[in-house]
Ligand SMILES: Nc1ncnc2c1ncn2[C@@H]1O[C@H](COP(=O)(O)OP(=O)(O)O)[C@@H](O)[C@H]1O
């Protein structure tokens with residue numbers, strides 16, 4: 001394959017290792033500076049120029065987008081996606097994981113442990129927010145910090161409030177997080193490639209530092225992950241939309257708590273700790289997937305009027321419980337089952353002979369009208385919008 005690594009640091013350990021691993025396997029590989037691309041939307045189809053010239057054809061890219069150029073970098077990745085070039089990490093995945101709040105919001109609706117987290121803006125809400133995550137000590141984080149910078153442990157409520165107010169006054173948004181004291185200055189970094197963990201290490205902070213980042217003097221040791229941690233890391237990466245990711249987890253009393261998912265994980269620490277060829281496994285994965293560029297399934301399937309995708313729920317009292325997909329009548333109503341979710345299991349392309357259970361969730365493509373009655377009700381319906389009462393209107397008129 002012909003691979004482009006998008007990176008602004010061709011000399012860094014990670015970039016060098018990835019390039020050498022690709023060349024060593026007989027691939028054609030170039031490191032291209034992300035900021036030297038021009039996005040070209042002037043012709044008939046989306047295109048890219050590099051250093052002023054039309055870009056040659058690539059089969060795949062591996063984005064290594066630093067946090068200082070997220071906007072431009074994800075625009076370039078998105079352009080490659082429009083050109084059907086394979087990327088293990090999509091522009092969406094990179095943006096989702098880059099912002100700690102956005103990442104935590106997305107993870108929180110799935111069955112994945114995360115430290116209790118809250119986000120407020122008004123100073124009047126700060127005290128209640130700290131209480132909501134269990135009271136001091138609490139961790140305060142800038143939304144886009146890296147390498148441990150912008151992560152503060154506040155020992156008591158007064159200090160926490162003062163820090164948050166100071167950061168707010170300089171227009172910085174922060175999230176407030178429960179301090180997981182039992183992880184004692186340690187965390188776990190799992191390197192996920194595709195649907196498996198290819199290497200894992202435990203990082204330990206130095207002295208009384210609570211941040212275990214290697215840039216803060218943390219030390220690393222290779223570890224063998226147990227299956228719960230492994231599954232959590234893989235699912236977190238999948239939920240974020242990343243096929244190459246460094247998933248950071250704290251070891252909580254009740255199991256793994258995902259702190260963040262990195263879309264450009266550094267390879268030096270993990271390769272040195274584990275002695276494994278992580279770069280090689282990333283290149284092999286990309287070479288294996290290159291024929292399947294990401295496409296926005298929902299967008300493509302919604303082009304026919306009246307058709308779309310929806311997740312349908314088999315309710316307890318549904319006539320579908322106990323019937324096979326063939327006898328369910330779904331096909332007759334112009335509905336095709338794409339995947340079946342049962343508890344934590346996912347069955348892709350379920351067979352016609354598969355029997356449906358109560359609480360199965362079916363990802364379907366079909367006629368929207370036929371599917372409407374099977375869409376699960378929202379947990380709580382929002383109240384309908386009431387008519388404005390004359391007596392509640394203020395006594396002046398805007399022009
Ligand atoms: N809620 C928390 N409880 C305990 N330790 C934490 C918590 N959040 C972060 N840490 C420690 O601080 C380090 C840096 O936090 P992290 O959110 O990963 O920020 P960064 O993006 O700067 O690495 C983590 O590796 C971990 O050791």
Ligand SMILES: [Mg+2]
Pocket residue numbers: 147148213248260
């Ligand atoms: Mg981190």
